[in-house]
Amino acid sequence: MMEARSVKSNIVANPADTDILRQLNQDFVRSVEMSDVRCFEKILAEDFLNSNPDGSLVDRKGFLAQIARPAMISNLEAHDLCIRVMGDIAIIHARTTYKKPDGQAGAGRYTDVWARRQGRWLCVSAHVTRG
Numbered sequence: 661m662m663e664a665r666s667v668k669s670n671i672v673a674n675p676a677d678t679d680i681l682r683q684l685n686q687d688f689v690r691s692v693e694m695s696d697v698r699c700f701e702k703i704l705a706e707d708f709l710n711s712n713p714d715g716s717l718v719d720r721k722g723f724l725a726q727i728a729r730p731a732m733i734s735n736l737e738a739h740d741l742c743i744r745v746m747g748d749i750a751i752i753h754a755r756t757t758y759k760k761p762d763g764q765a766g767a768g769r770y771t772d773v774w775a776r777r778q779g780r781w782l783c784v785s786a787h788v789t790r791g
Contacts, residue, residue, distance in 0.1 A: 680781055681743050681750050693736040697728050705782040713790040733758040748776040767791045
């Protein structure tokens with residue numbers, strides 16, 4: 661289960677924003693495992709960029725193409741969720757665990773950057789690592 665923790669910043673986060681971002685994070689993680697392109701079409705900004713674990717950088721179109729392929733991992737879970745809201749920008753950090761195609765355990769981290777645009781939170785950037 662993902663538990664969000666607070667980090668002190670100069671701006672006090674609105675609890676409603678934190679709740680919205682927590683749900684968006686859950687949607688993001690679920691959509692990776694389920695290859696849910698439709699969800700990502702709703703939550704990714706047009707100028708979204710993703711840094712893949714192999715070091716490649718893909719834009720929104722490239723990321724959606726990656727997501728459309730069946731996921732090679734299963735049982736993806738986020739842990740140690742940290743949501744930092746700084747005005748109209750939010751950064752989400754988390755640790756992940758998952759099962760690799762060969763059944764072995766895998767782990768990694770991600771950092772997602774969200775921007776409030778026209779009253780809506782959209783993911784503008786993601787960075788994924790795997791161990």
